[in-house]
Structures are given as structure tokens and as C-alpha cells.
Amino acid sequence: MFFRKNWFILPLIILSFLLLSGCGSTEKATTSSTAPTQTDKPGLLQVHFINVGQADSILVIAPNGQCILVDGGNSADGAGVVSYLKSQGVKELSAVVATHPHEDHIGGLDTIIHSFPPKQVYMPNGTSTTKTFEDFITAVNASGAKKIRAKAGVNFDVPGLSGLFLAPNNDQYEDLNNYSAVLKITFGKVSFLLTGDAEDVSETEMLKSGQDLQATVLKVGHHGSTSSTTSGFLKAVSPKYSVISVGVDNDYGHPAQGTLSRLANAGVQVYRTDHDGTIVATSDGDTVKFTASSSSSTPKPVQPVPAVSTGSLVISTIDLSAEVVTIMNNSEKVVNLTGWKLVSEAGNQAFSFPSGTTLPAGETLKVVSGKNAKAETDVLVWTDSNIWNNDGDPGALYNAEGQLVSRK
Numbered sequence: 162m163f164f165r166k167n168w169f170i171l172p173l174i175i176l177s178f179l180l181l182s183g184c185g186s187t188e189k190a191t192t193s194s195t196a197p198t199q200t201d202k203p204g205l206l207q208v209h210f211i212n213v214g215q216a217d218s219i220l221v222i223a224p225n226g227q228c229i230l231v232d233g234g235n236s237a238d239g240a241g242v243v244s245y246l247k248s249q250g251v252k253e254l255s256a257v258v259a260t261h262p263h264e265d266h267i268g269g270l271d272t273i274i275h276s277f278p279p280k281q282v283y284m285p286n287g288t289s290t291t292k293t294f295e296d297f298i299t300a301v302n303a304s305g306a307k308k309i310r311a312k313a314g315v316n317f318d319v320p321g322l323s324g325l326f327l328a329p330n331n332d333q334y335e336d337l338n339n340y341s342a343v344l345k346i347t348f349g350k351v352s353f354l355l356t357g358d359a360e361d362v363s364e365t366e367m368l369k370s371g372q373d374l375q376a377t378v379l380k381v382g383h384h385g386s387t388s389s390t391t392s393g394f395l396k397a398v399s400p401k402y403s404v405i406s407v408g409v410d411n412d413y414g415h416p417a418q419g420t421l422s423r424l425a426n427a428g429v430q431v432y433r434t435d436h437d438g439t440i441v442a443t444s445d446g447d448t449v450k451f452t453a454s455s456s457s458s459t460p461k462p463v464q465p466v467p468a469v470s471t472g473s474l475v476i477s478t479i480d481l482s483a484e485v486v487t488i489m490n491n492s493e494k495v496v497n498l499t500g501w502k503l504v505s506e507a508g509n510q511a512f513s514f515p516s517g518t519t520l521p522a523g524e525t526l527k528v529v530s531g532k533n534a535k536a537e538t539d540v541l542v543w544t545d546s547n548i549w550n551n552d553g554d555p556g557a558l559y560n561a562e563g564q565l566v567s568r569k
Contacts, residue, residue: 204224204445205224205443205444205445206221206222206223206224206322206346206348206351206443206444206445206446207220207221207222207441207442207443207444208220208221208222208346208353208378208441208442208444209221209222209245209249209439209440209441210380210404210406210432210434210439210440210441210442211234211242211245211434211439212406212434212438212439212440213234213235213238213241213242213269213406213434214234214235214238214408214409214411214434215235215265215384215407215408215411215413215415216232216234216235216238216265216266216268216406216408217231217232217234217260217265217266217357217358217380217384217406218230218231218232218233218234218238218242218269218406219231219232219355219380219406220245220246220249220251221322221346222249222251223255223319223320223321223322224321224348225320225321226321227255227319227320227321227322228246228251228252228253228254228255229254229255229256229257229258229319229322230242230246230254230256230257230258230273230277230279231257231258231260231344231355232258232259232260232266232267232270232357233257233259233266233267233268233269233270233272233273234265234266234268234269235264235265235268235269236264236268236269236272236293237268237269238268238269239268239269239270239271239272239273240269240272241269242269242272242273243272243273243276243277245439246273246276246277251277253277253278253279253280254273254277254278254279254280255279255280255281255319255320256279256280256281256282256283256317256318256319257270257273257274257279257281257282257283257306258282258283258284258311258342258344258355259282259283259284259297259342260284260285260311260341260342260343260355260357260358261285261287261337261338261340261341261342261357261358262287262288262289262291262293262294262297262337262340263289263337263338263358264291264293266357266358267293267294267297268293270297270300271296271297271299271300274297274300274301274303274304274306275300275303275304278304278305278306279304279306280306280307281306281307281308281309281318281319282301282304282306282307282308282309283309283310283311283315283317283326283342284308284309284310284311284342285310285311285312285329285340285341285342286310286312286332286340287329287334287337287340289337311326311329311342311344312326312328312329312330312342313326313327313328313329313330313367313370313372314326317344317346322346322347322348323346323347323348324344324345324346324347325344325345326342326343326344326345327343327344327345327354327367327370327372327374328341328342328343328356328359328363328366328367329341329342329343329363329366330363330366330367330370331366334362334363336360336362337358338357338358338359338360338363338383338388339359339360339362339363341356341357341358341359341363341382342357343355343356343357343359343363343367345373345374345376348444348446349444349445349446349447350377350446350447351377351378351444351446351447351448351449352375352376352377352378353376353377353378353380353442354374354376354378354379354380354398354400355380356379356380356381356382356389357382357383358382358383358384358386358389359382359383359389360382360383360386360388360389361388361389361391361394364382364389364390364391364393364394365391365393365394367394367397368393368394368397374394374397374398375397375398375399376398376399376400377400377401377402377449378400378401378402378403378404378442378449379395379398379400379402379403379404379429380403380404380406381403381404381405381406381416381420381424383415384405384406384407384408384411384413384415384416385405385407385415385416385417385420385421386413386415386416386417386420387417387419387420387509389420390420390423390424392423395423395424395427395429396427399427400429401429401430402429402430402431402432402442402449402451403424403429403430403431403432404431404432404433404434404440404442405431405432405433405434405435406434407433407434407435408435409435410435411435414509416433417509418502418504418506418509418511418557418559419504419506419507419509421563421565422504422506422555422557422565422568425564425565426565426568432451437453438453439453440452440453441453473490473491473492473496474488474489474490474491474492474496474520474558474566474567475488475489475491475558475566475567475569476488476503476556476557476558476567476568476569477489477525477569478569479549479554479556479569481549481550481551481553481554482551483531484529484530484531484533484534484547484548484549485527485528485529486503486527486528486529486556487525487526487527488503488520488525488526488527488528488558488567489524489525490520490521490522490523490524490525490526491523492522493522493523494522495519495520495521495522496519496520497517497518497519498514498518498519498520498526499514499515499516499517499518499561500513500514500516500560500561501513501514501518501558501559501560501561501566502514502558502559503528503543503556503557503558503559504556504557504558504559505548505549505550505554505556506554506555506556506557507549507550507553507554507555508548508549508550508554510548512528512541512543512548514541515541518541524539525539526539526540526541527539527540527541528540528541528542528543529541529542529543530542530543530544530545530546530547530548530549531545531546531547531548532545532547555568555569556568556569
């Protein structure tokens with residue numbers, strides 16, 4: 162009888178151990194997602210760009226099941242990120258990367274670290290006097306995690322991933338954004354460049370360092386702000402895809418039209434959390450696929466913002482000193498300009514065409530600004546203030562779907 166009981170109990174013990182080990186779990190969370198869990202995708206790399214509004218939080222699940230979190234959103238996002246991690250079967254975090262001390266990146270990490278004490282925490286030497294930063298440091302110390310300074314040249318020591326920090330390249334910066342720990346993760350032929358809020362100062366340093374910046378997927382810096390994704394940096398990275406973590410109708414005007422134009426002109430496909438919610442990139446080491454997840458539907462392929470629309474409307478001329486932009490319709494059809502935008506890239510200012518505005522085939526339409534601006538037939542007034550920079554100011558025309566139609 163003794164042996165029969167043991168033989169009955171032993172399988173239960175083994176089953177319990179299997180359910181509790183690794184990254185897999187069937188627990189349901191309050192913030193649900195139908196993205197495939199790690200246990201559904203063995204041998205694949207997953208990078209989850211979690212929708213935390215005007216903030217950043219990225220879950221990386223390595224092919225061997227190791228789980229890493231890069232940033233944790235705002236303070237109010239902590240509980241939601243915890244729920245998301247649980248919904249993805251996360252049981253423990255091998256590492257946490259806190260890119261820099263701003264609240265929209267580390268705010269939720271204290272809550273997350275209490276729920277998932279990591280083995281290692283990577284962070285730059287930038288500090289802050291805020292309560293948010295104090296709470297983060299307190300949580301890290303209480304977790305017992307090994308603290309590793311993130312800086313250029315430091316290897317990301319997580320089994321199953323090839324990772325290297327490319328920034329920061331200096332010890333001191335005036336702006337905390339430039340302390341951002343920039344991490345490049347490589348899996349086979351596919352690589353991800355996660356840039357935090359690194360701005361032009363840091364991007365220039367990375368370019369001068371001679372490091373290999375090329376990546377398949379670029380997490381666009383600083384939510385698509387004008388301060389980041391400079392032309393030289395974008396050329397060096399030469400991504401095929403990009404992801405912008407940004408809040409719907411945010412107060413900062415992110416992403417900037419200039420940034421979107423540079424991405425479009427470089428032929429980069431753009432994914433945005435304000436449009437698509439949480440975005441999951443899955444790679445087998447050769448290719449990468451993107452899906453959007455929501456609580457109301459099964460995972461579906463994300464439709465990226467097309468790089469450039471081959472429409473027949475063009476900006477034919479921009480007279481910077483006279484503040485006159487002429488747009489021509491080269492097609493054989495009337496074009497409805499409702500929802501279209503004309504953008505001054507240097508000043509990041511946008512003119513929205515009035516509802517019902519149309520441009521007949523073969524005709525032109527002018528948009529004027531400045532103190533002499535006057536509405537006439539086929540002439541629209543932007544503002545009585547000067548818009549265009551006389552030293553050089555590219556103009557961009559976007560259709561109602563956000564596609565770049567023309568740039569001059």
C-alpha cells in the first residue's frame with residue numbers, strides 16, 4: 162500500500178514542478194492580452210512593445226525562455242505591466258533594464274520589481290532627486306538583484322541572447338535623456354535597437370564610436386520627438402521596421418512630423434502603440450513578424466504606416482520668404498483634401514486642410530502664411546504668423562491616412 166501511494170503521488174509532484182518552472186503560466190490577468198505566450202513559441206525571440214501610453218515598457222522573451230524587461234512605464238502603469246507579464250506566462254525576470262531616471266520609464270518598476278524580483282538590474286549612472294527614482298532604488302536594493310552599470314561596451318549577460326549596450330558613451334550629460342542605456346539585441350540575422358530617450362547628443366556619440374549600429378528593428382528614440390532619430394543616425398541604423406511608443410493625442414505632439422518624414426523617406430515601416438496598442442515582434446532569427454494584441458480580439462498582423470504614397474499630388478514650390486506653398490494635382494481626378502496636412506519640418510508645425518477642401522485635376526492650390534496672408538480663390542490662409550524658415554525648411558504633405566505624399 163505504501164508503494165502504491167508513492168506511485169500515485171509522484172506524477173503529481175512532477176506535474177506541479179513543470180507547471181511552476183520557467184516562464185510559462187496559465188494565470189489570467191486583469192489587463193488581458195491575446196498575444197501568444199512564451200510557451201506557445203519555443204525557440205523564437207519575442208519583443209513586446211507594451212502599450213503604456215506616453216511611456217516605455219518592453220518585454221523581451223529569449224528563445225530559451227529567459228524574460229527581460231526594459232523600462233516599466235509611468236508609476237500608474239506598474240500594476241498593468243505586472244498583469245501583462247503574468248498574462249504572457251512570466252514567472253521571473255532574468256534582468257531589468259532601467260534606461261534612465263525619468264518617470265515615464267522607471268515609474269512602474271518599483272511595483273514590477275516587487276512582483277518579479279530580477280536577478281540583475283542594468284542602469285546608467287544618471288540619477289535623480291525625485292521620489293520616483295528613490296522608490297525605484299529602494300525596490301532594487303530590496304530585491305537583492307545584482308546592479309550593473311549600463312554603458313557603451315557592456316555586454317548584456319543573459320543566456321540565450323546576444324546583447325550589447327551602445328550608449329551612454331560619457332559619464333555626464335546636461336539632459337537625463339542622453340544617459341539612456343541603448344541596447345542592441347541580436348538573434349541570428351535579426352537585431353533590435355532599443356534606444357530609450359537617447360537624443361541627438363547621444364546619437365552623435367554612437368556614430369563617432371564606430372560601433373555597429375545597424376538593426377532590423379529600431380525602437381524610435383524619445384517617443385518620436387524632434388530631438389532624436391537624426392538623419393545620420395537613421396542612416397547608420399538602416400532599419401527595416403520601427404516602433405514608436407507614444408500616447409494617443411499626447412501633449413507633446415509626439416511623434417513629430419519631421420521624424421515621421423525621415424522614417425518615410427528612408428523606406429522604414431512604422432508601427433505605433435497609439436494606433437495599434439501593444440505590438441509584438443516575433444523572430445526565428447531570419448525574419449520578423451509583427452502582431453497587435455488586444456483584449457477584444459485575437460492577434461492580428463499590424464498594418465504599418467506605408468513609407469511613401471505614390472499619389473499624384475505634389476508640392477510644386479515653396480517660397481520661403483513670401484510664405485507661399487503651391488500644391489499641384491497631377492492626376493486626372495478631383496482629390497478631397499479633408500484630413501490632409503502640410504508640415505513645416507524645421508518648425509514641426511502642421512496645417513490641417515479644412516473639411517471639404519478639394520483640388521480639381523490639373524489645378525493648383527496655394528497655402529499662405531505671414532502678415533500679408535489673404536484668402537482668395539484657390540488660396541488658403543495658414544496663419545498671419547511666419548511659418549517657414551528662410552535658411553531652409555523642407556515641407557511635407559500627408560494624406561488622411563498619415564502617408565507621406567510629397568516632400569520638397
